[in-house]
Every structure is written in structure tokens, then in C-alpha cells.
Amino acid sequence: MNSMMSIGNLHVRFATPFGSLEAVRSVDLEIPAGASVGIVGESGSGKTVACRAAMGLLSGSNVQRDGTVVFDGKELTAMTREEVRNEFGTGMAMIFQDPMTALNPVRRIGTQLSESLRLRLGMDKKAALARSAELLSLVRIPDPEAMLKKFPYQLSGGMRQRVMIAIAISCNPKLLFADEPTTALDVTVQAQILQLLSELRRDLKMSMVLITHDLGVVANHTDFVAVMYAGEVVEQATTAELFANMKMPYTQALLNSIPNIEMKSGERLQVIEGRLPNPVDRPKGCGFVTRCSYAQQKCHDEHPPLLDAGNGHLYRCWYPLGHTIARKP
Amino acid sequence: MKYRVALKNLAKAVLVLFLVTFSISILVRWLPGDPIEILMPFATEEGRAALRAELGLDINVVQYYFSWLFDLLRGDFGVWYASTGDGGGVPVRSMLAVALPRSLLIMLYTMVVSIVFAVPLGIFLAYRAETRTDKTISNVLFAVSSIPSFAIGLALAFVVGVQLDLLPVIGYVPFAENPSEHFRSLVMPVVSLSIGLIATFSRLLRVDMIATLREDFVTMASSKGLSNMWILWRHVLRPSSSTLMTSAALQMGALIGGAVVIESVFALNGFGMLLTTAIATRQYLAIQSLVALIAIAYIVFNLIVDVLYAVVDPRVRGGRG
Amino acid sequence: MNKLSRGNHRKVAFVMAMALVASLSQVAPAAAKGDDIVILIGEKDSGWCAQDSPGLDQISAKNAVAETLTIMNEKGKIVPYLAKTVENSADFKTWKFTLREGIYFHDGEELTAATVLANVAANLGLNPLIPASLPAIAWQDGFGGVTSLAQFAAKAQALGKYVVQFNLPAPRPLFNESWYANGRPVIWSTKTLQTKACGTTVGAGTGPFKIRSKGVDQFQTVLEANPNYWRKDAAGKRLPKAATVTYKVVLDAAQRTNALVKGQADIATFGASSGPQLNEMKKNAKLVLFEGRRDTTWSFHMNTTAAPFNSKSARLAFSYAIDREALAKVVAKGNADAAYCFGATYHPYNLSNGGKKKCATFDLAKAKQYVAAYKTETGKDLTVLLPTTESTESAKANQAVCNMLKKAGAACSLMPPVTATAVILRGFALQQQVSWFNVVAGYSPAFADLFSRKTNLELSGFRFTNPGLAACFQTALETNAAAKYQECAAVLHGEAYWVPTYNEGGFIVARNTVTGLGETPLPVGGKRPVVGLSGFDIASVKVSD
């Protein structure tokens, strides 16, 4: 299988007034061509930062990125800013979490959609607008011609997200990052958007990285899953393998926190107690130790390495699920 | 951690101070004409050479700057050269001893008066927001804040001072000499400077308070049955005062030099007059020292406001981490 | 919208009203006055000692503390003052001053011949502690350019404890006038002369008042009565009458007026340029105005060493362009006369004084013609730069002049005070094209010194460098003949070196509670004028209140 993007030993550090903050630690990730990879984790677990860092979207003097990123056979981390920029849009593109802030409030939809066509693909204004209308119908927006003239505030959330998707796919990217594309939307719209993304991916033969905190979403729309916690990949497998043979207590906790239609009324939704460790001042052991109901002394003392359970199923735990260990009272 | 932030801010302030004073050094060198000719037209050759050395004209601007800086740190603000042109003069420090207290007091009174009037007015307007009273007063304040303070000063001097014969029209009386005359002599200058500030401040406070009044904790307080006055003063005022404080700090800096015109209208001969005269008469050392003082004051006021934020609004204190 | 219920906004209003009342209830009664006199003047204090150059307002303050050997009476005659008698030889080369006995300085020193010699030496720059002074302009050449104390000893000597004699190399018919020089060459105590701070914050003279405090900020001087003052009033009673005198500097005439009308001051000085204020004060029953004789001619002095006024065409264009009647009207509002010649008609320089000669005039056509001539001569447009001071009057008057010049086709702009002040500090008009200059020449032609001599000050731009004219004035000075003066003055006007604009007398305005202005008789007869060139006699002034 061809690799579309391969991330090796990625570290991201932010300099803050309170010291250096390591948001992403030693992440290795493989995105096969044509596949859909899910990255799952709570907010603050580093999934968005890792993806933006992989793309090269993080900038500023306070950001330090280490590691290698190879995209489509080219090593992004060795390229100049300008060369990387040339990959954006045509090579890789991104869909953002909040379509409300990801669209420029003062510019018309048509302008925002056609500008990438004109600037990146060199289309003239007329052709770009025509193509924009096509793209809008591709993302199933009714009456695309009228839509081109509107401002973002005149659209519903779902419509805006469709526009975002249209912009992202406008230059036929090979790899699409979708950063929590449905979080800001209501439930019925969520399903439509995810369905749309999956279909587009298939039709346009893109690879996709779907970033989400919702394991349920991952189950239906991805081929591979990486679970992130506190800046690290803690579990990684094919989607089928992961759900069949879950190793991490954390992954299980994430799964338990999804609202379930079959839940009886009155039954409490399980939440993950406690907080993420302080990223400036990490504990030396396992990052999840304070919140884990299976934690032992070893978990406090030693940081678990990434272990292989076979089938490419990696996990980072001293006492993975399936071991017979007494739960803490 | 917090100390590091504070230290960093302090370091930045010191850097700004350094750059301001250094730029002034260069600017002063640019003043056209040979300073020796201006300060000492009648001096002997030795005298000229001595002044040349004193003004650092025989060394480069960097060396000169540092020698000036060390003098300043030792409390030596340089010499105010007398118009006699023989290089003699009085220490700038003694000129400052006369002029600075006046200006500082005027500033202080102006700030106190402005805030004492602006706060109740701002609260009142926020409380009556969008009513006809609010709109009328807001529009009037708007108009008033656009009138230059010297225009108000000139009108006050004539109407209140001469025609109504209520207050003295010129001069400054030190507090120690006669407390009641001291206040009387400063009423009109302070009022002329305050009117615009009151308008500005109360408008700022009004906007912030209206925003705060929309917050849930106000509804909460209201539902507890607290009186409106209590809610306005105790619950709403503090979280709404940060813009007011920022603006006050900025105005403090501007007032130091900006009272020049008012000082001339009421013949107060304070810091502003001193500075203008220094520029006019090419008092090279004095210009540098006076501008450095203003910059220091400006920066100190801003640091103080940073601290005050934390005192007034606990969110700033806790929110940093 | 607010989430508060409405209803008790009255409380809010009440609190605000209370705050307002509290802040206004500060009004207290004015301070008592009694024997304390407050005088407002329009000039900053830049030092009183020999090396300083105070203007008329500061000289009047300075003369309350230190006095001159001779003085001018109300008739314009120079009479002995600290000196009992002044005698001169027939050739005006030997001058003998006999001092009054029993006069003591504020610091206890007695006035003797030695003190006078120390003062002369200081004025000539022979005192190493005190640099050369401006009165030296008037003196130095008179002493034949002495540069050392040894040379000086041959020219000036004490003939006894109270007698000083000067031997001059050339005739000086007006040498007694030089000892007055509008109140400048005062006699300080020897100790004062030896202090570096002489005249800035300290100074012991023989005058009716002692220095209590002299502000370093140059805006206020407080004097207190000298209990041992030597003069007595007409009834033989002790002087001075006031306990303290405070000179406050208020640069703006309108502010001086306001303060005077309100009673914040007892006396204030004004120039004719404060015309609107003066006219208004004339109507005020509480105020009394004293106007001096209109013999001070405000003139423009041309710097003949540099462009454009090294060109005669430029100077004539300037002279013809100024509509003096309009200028006097704009500036003084009827409180000054347009000036066509130097000084008043009785002045020895005045060409119309007994003569039929014509002075400068206003003639727009001729002005335009000379502006054009200047253009042909130099290929450049005539561009004039007028220096202004911070005062409103200065800006007003200069702007009026500027517009007159523009009407004549010349370019004209005002030099801003920040520049002009710096330039003036370089020694009057050292480098200006042109400057306003008041020729204080009412009774005495001594300002011929300005035209005729070389001094150590090298005010080359300030004085004429025309050797022929300098010789003319030198002769005039030595002979003191009106005809000779007029001959020189004719050259002045013909070449337009000086352009007279208006004559003013100066004003002193007092509240009607002030008594004794100009009352004390001088020891040799006559009185000091109320509005004189060295200030009124402050010793007899008192406030009845």
C-alpha cells in the first residue's frame, strides 16, 4: 500500500511565559493512500496540533517542531516555507472545526471559494466562479448561484460547513484533514456531513484524516484509528482491530463516554474523571495514571513504551485490558 | 512563574525607557545651530571648551548618552544655562523642585476630580441606558469631550474669574502657604482639564457597565433581592472598570505634557512651561532629563495599572496560569 | 437592556448632587493685603547682575533693590542720585563723582569709592568672577578699551573715601547718562559682585527693598522693606512705605488685566501693544492708568551684513511697505502714534525736530517698485522672516507687518517662537534678518553707542558696519550737537537701516487703592516719572485697604 503521508517522531513545543510546553510528543503515524485515518482524543490531547504541525500550518517564533513528515514522497520538513505552501490546497487541505470562524465574515462566499481556484489553479474569474458553483452543488448546496453572492452570516451552520468542504476540495487535494468537522453542528446535520465527506473521499480518491473526540464517528467512517492522549499516540490499529480488541483503559473510557441511544433513562453517562496532566510539568509515569481505575505503582513510576500486540496494533500501557488485574476499589 | 512575567514586563519597560532617552539624545543633537553659540555667546575660549565637554559635543553620541544616563541615575539632571551666555546657570533639579510639584498636584487633582465625577455619572448612564435621559446626557458629554480644554479654560477665566469674581485667574499658591487659596487657585485649571476627561471616562464606564449588566451574575444578584444601588456599586462597577483604568493611565502620561496650554492660560508655570521653555531656549541637558522623566512617569503609571487590574478584577489574578 | 428594575434612580441622582456640592464648597475668602504689594510684569527674570541683560520690566524690579549713581527725573534730565554731585571738565574728558555719605548696602557694606570702582571693573569684565557685561557696550570704548586692572587704574581712581574720578581718552559729554543707562549699571555691594550667583538668586544693593526670594523658575521675586533706606519722603518720614513687594511674571497681557481687575494684583505694567486691554481698563473706575511720554520708537532693525537686507532695495521696499498708521491702529488701538522718524519730535535725532527734512513714509507703489528692483538685482524674490515671541501681541503685530509686505509683493513668514527665542539668545539680532527693536531714546541720544562703537561683544549684525556712519555718530556723540545727530539720522533713514513703526509711552496701571506712585522727591530736586525707563519709584508706594 502506498503511503500518502508518513509522520516520524514528531515533537511540537510551545514557548510560554511559564516554560516550554510540549504539546505533541514523539508521534509516529502512517496515512496510507486512499485510506481514512481517524485521530481520536479529548480536547487538549494534541490531535489538532499534531495535524497542523504535520501540515506545516503552525507558525510563530514560539513554536518549535521536530521530526520528519513525508508527504506524497516529498519530505515536508526539509522544504522551505514557500515550497510547503505550494502543497497546500492542491496537495493537502483542511476542513475546520468551526465553520463560523473559519469563513471570513466580511467576504462573500463566491469570493472566498473562487480565490483559491484563481490563485492556486490560475483560473480566470469567470471560470473560477463557474467552478465554484459546481463545487457547491458537489457538496449538495441547493441554488449554488445565489449562494455565491451571500455572506457567511446569512448561512446556517450546516451550509457553512459544506462551503468549507467545498473550499477544501476545490483544488483537488490528495489528502484532506478534517478537524472535528461536525462538532459545531447539530446531530442530524452531523450525520449528513460525515456521509458527504465519506462519499467525496471515495469519488475524488482522496486520503483523509478525521480528527474527532467521538469514537462512534471513527467506527463508521475510518479505516485506521490512532488514539491520542496528552500529546502522545497511546493506541493505534485498524478500526476493526481496535474495536474488536481494545487495549487501553483510556480508549475504553472514551468509548464509554459516548451517549448511547440504547441507554436506559436515569442511567448515568460515564465521564472520564480528573484532568489532563499539566503539559508544562508532566508526571514521570503514565500520563493517564491519576484517572485510570487500573493504575498500579509501576504506572506512577515508569512511562510506558509503545508496545505491539500484533497486526500493527500498538498501545502504550503496562496493564492493558484483557490482563487479569484487580480494579482499584 | 508570575515573577518571571513581572520581571519580563519590567525589562521591557526599561528597554523602552532606554530607547526613548537615547532617541532624545539624537534628536537633541539634531536641533539646528551650534549649541555653544546659543548657550554661551559671550564666553571665553576656555569656557566654550568646558561647555563643549559638558554637553558631550567632543565625544560621540553613545558615550555622551551614557555619561548623561549615569548623571541622571545619580540625581544630576544637568544644568539649566542662564541667558547670560557665560555658561553659568542653575541645576535643572532646582527648577524641577519648583515646577514639578505644581504639575503633579494639578494632575492628581484632575484625575481625582475626573474619576469622582465620572464614576457616578457613568453608573447613572448605564443604569438609565437607552432612555431619553441617557441619550441626552451622552450626546452632551460627547460634544463636551470634543471641546479643547484651553477653550474651556479661557472661557472659565473670563466668566467665573473676572465677571463673577469667584476665583483667582492667575498664579499658583502652594498648599503649605495657604491651603484654601491653594485649592481656589487650582479650581479653574483643574476643571478645564477635567471636563473633557469626565466626559471620556463616563462614556467608557457606561459602555463597560452596560456589557456587565447583561451578565448572569447580575440577574443572580437581582434575584437575591439586593437593591439596585448595591448591585451597581458592589457587583457591577469593579468588573467594568478595566477600560477606565487603562484610559486613565494613558491620560496620566498625556496630562504631564499636555497641560502646557492650560499652564500658560492660568500662568501656573509648571512642568509643561518648563519643558516648552527648555525646547525654545535649547536647554540641551534639561530637555533630555525632562523628557526622560515624562517617559518614566508614563511607564510607571502603566505598570501600576497592570497591578491595579489584578486588585480590581480577580479574574486577571487567577486567569494567568 | 439592563436587567435591573427601575425605580430608585433618584438615589443615584442624589449621590451625584452631593458630590457636586461637596466639591464646590471650597470657596474661601481672599487673603488680606495690607502693606504687601503685588506687581505683575510681563518679562521673565533672567538675572540682574552686571553680566545679565534684563528688559525694562525686570529693570524696574531690579531698581527697587539696587540703584544707579545718576538718575533721570520727570523732566528728562540726568541728575545725581547715589552720587551727591557730578562734575566734569570743560572738555568732557574728566568726570568726578562725589558719593553721598552714610549709605549702606543690605549686607552692611558702606557705599564708598572703592565699591564704585569694583562695580566698574566688574562691568568691564575685569573681575574674574563676573564676566563682561552689557552696560560695557556703553562704557568700554569710553575707557579706551582697557583690558587689565592696571590699565583701568590709570583711568579710574578714588580721590578720597567718597570721591571717584574718571579720565577718559575722548570727550564724553553724556558720561553721566552712561551711569544711568535706563537703570542698568546699578551699584552692587562688593560681596555680591564676587558671588557667581550674583543677580540670579542673591544681590545686595542700596535700594528701598531687599531680596527675600528670587525664584529659580524666573517667575516670581519677593522683596521686603530695607529698614535702613537712605531716602526720606517729602515730610521727612522713613521709606519705604510697603512691607513687601512681590513681582509676579505673567507673560500674557490679558491675564495681567484679568488679575488686576480682580484685585489679584495692585499694579501691572503694559506696553501699548496691549491696546484693547488698556482701552477697557481706562473705563474701569477701580483702575488708574499712567502713560509715559510717547518717545519709545519701536523700529525694525535691518541686519545689513546678510541677505536680503544687505541690499538697499530690500530695505527700502520694507520701509515703504509698512503702513504705519494701520500698524499703530492694529497694535495699539490708539495707544501709540505712527512713527516716521526716530523718537518724538523733540528728540535730537528727529529730522523734523526744527527741520524740514522728511522721514520714512508708507508708499505701496514705491514698495512694489523696490521689491521688483530687488528681484532684478539678485534674481530672487524678496523673502522676509519675522521673529515672534510667545506673546499674542507679538504674533499679531508681526502678522500685520507680514501681510503688508505680502501686499507689496514680497514673501513673508513668521519665525516661530521656539526658533526665535533661540536666535535671540545668540545675542539680540546677531543672526536675524530683521528684529523689532525699541529705541529707548526719549530724552537721551546715548543709543548712538549702538551705531558707533566696537565692543567685545562683536554684535556685528546688530550694529552698523558702515564705517562712515559709525564715524558720523562718533562725532555726534563727542560733540553732542543736534545738527550732527540729524545729519547721521538722515543717512539712517535714507538707507533705511532702521524702519520706525510706532511711538509708545508705556503704561503702568494701578488699582485706585494704590497711593504714592511717583511722589517721592529726588534728593537733588524733581521726581522720578511714574512711567519712566527704569521703573517708577517704588519706595513711596502703599496700598490703602
Place this chain on the structure above:
Amino acid sequence: MRKKYTIPTYFAFGWLGFAVFLAVFGSFIPIDGYQVIHGDFIDSPPFTSGHWFGVDSNGYDIFSGIINGARLSIFIAVVSVGLGGFIGSLLGVTAAYYRGRYDSVVNTAFNVVLSVPNLVLALALVAVLATNVDINEAVPTWRRLITLVMSLTIVIIPILGRIARAATLAWSGREFIVAARSMGMRDRHIISRHIVPNVLPALIAVGFLAVGVVIIAEASLSLLGVGIPDGASWGGMIARGRNDLEYNPHALYIPIIALAFTVISTNHVGDVLRGKLDRREGRL
């Protein structure tokens, strides 16, 4: 829904339009220039025949002075705010966009200029720049004017620059900027098409306030004697009329009223524009 304009808004636009009209077409109005001395009318009150606003104590027609002053005051204000706003926002926007050392340098420079009160700064700059080394040489009026405009421009740069920087900081954190970058837009394009349109409303609003600040600053400088030569601006008229308060109050108050009306109007227009331009954002 379009909000109706209030009476003050009509007044503000009306007055500004009138002032700009005077500034542009004032010289075509068939009356004498402001420099003509009307000797017979000195100190005439307003509504004297031929002199609607009266004559000041120099004999200058006040109406004519107001027209001429409008030209100067508005020229100075518009040019210095325009230029200062352009340079300031260029610096502020790029600083906030690129961050890093460049930002620190720009921000420090702003702080340096801001820490000297603007009147003092302008006074010092005029003293330095509007003086010839050779005093005998007149500084031409155009150079005095340019110096004044330059000084006020330098005063304006950090004021508007800071606003631009703050607004850009707020906007460049928004996702649509990252989105634009993720589509491969060039920085220049992002700044000009995505940031500037969002920052502009605040800048225009504050710019109008700054026009008021500059007009008052020019008047204050005139009062200190370093304004426009010949006292031809409104500030110069105020400076000249200052001593005539008791005798010809109109000579002082008419230019003050003109000045205050203009400042009130620019402030008000600034407020209205801010409300109007921000409306799209406000609806989100």
C-alpha cells in the same frame, strides 16, 4: 433592516460635508482673502454688513479666515491621519501577522513614541525640523506645513498602529486565516484580502477620532506659536483671538466653534461608521 440616522448624525455629516466643501471650493467664494486688512471695520461684531462673522482686532474678516482655516486644518488632519494611519497600520498589521522579533521591534518602537506626550513630541519635532541652520534663510511655508504634517504623522503612527496590531492579533487567531493558509494562499494575499477587510472598520472609526485629535493638536501647537505660519489655521485664529476674549469674543469663539463642531462631527461619524461597518460581524 437599515437603522435610521439620527439628527446628530445628519448634522455631523452635514457639517463635515460643509467644511470639506469650504476647504475645496473656498477660494471660489467671491470674498476678500483672509489677509486683507479691513482697517475701518476693526473689532466689528458679527453680522456687520459685508462681514458675516465680524472682523477681528487685526482687521481680518473672520468668515474669510474660517474658510481658509478649514482648508488648512482639514488638509493637515486628513493628510497626517491618512499617512500616519497607512504607515501605522502597515506596521501594526504585519507585526501582528508575522509576530516574532519583527513584532517586538515594532511594538517597542510604538511604545517609545507613545511614552512621550504627543504635544511635546510634535513641539520638539517642529523645533528640530522647521528651523534652518542658517537662520537668515526663511523656512518656506510649505516646509513648515510639511514639518507640521510630518510631526503629527509621527504622533499618529503608533496610535493607529497599535489599534491595527491589536485587531490583527485578534483576527489572525481566527480559523479562517489558518484556513486560507491551508489552501496555500500567499501571506500578502491573506493580509490584504482576509485581515485588512476585517481590521479596516476599527481603523476607520479610530481614524476619524484621530482626525479630531490632530485638529486639536494643531490648534494647541498654534497656541504655543509653532503652528501654521501666519496664524492662518483655525488654531492660529484662536491663538490670535485669545487676548481679545473680553473685547471681541467672536474673534475667539467663532473659530473655536468651527473647530469643536468639526471635532464633534468626526468623532460622531467615527462612532456611526464603527457601528455600521461592524454590523456584519455583530450578527454572527
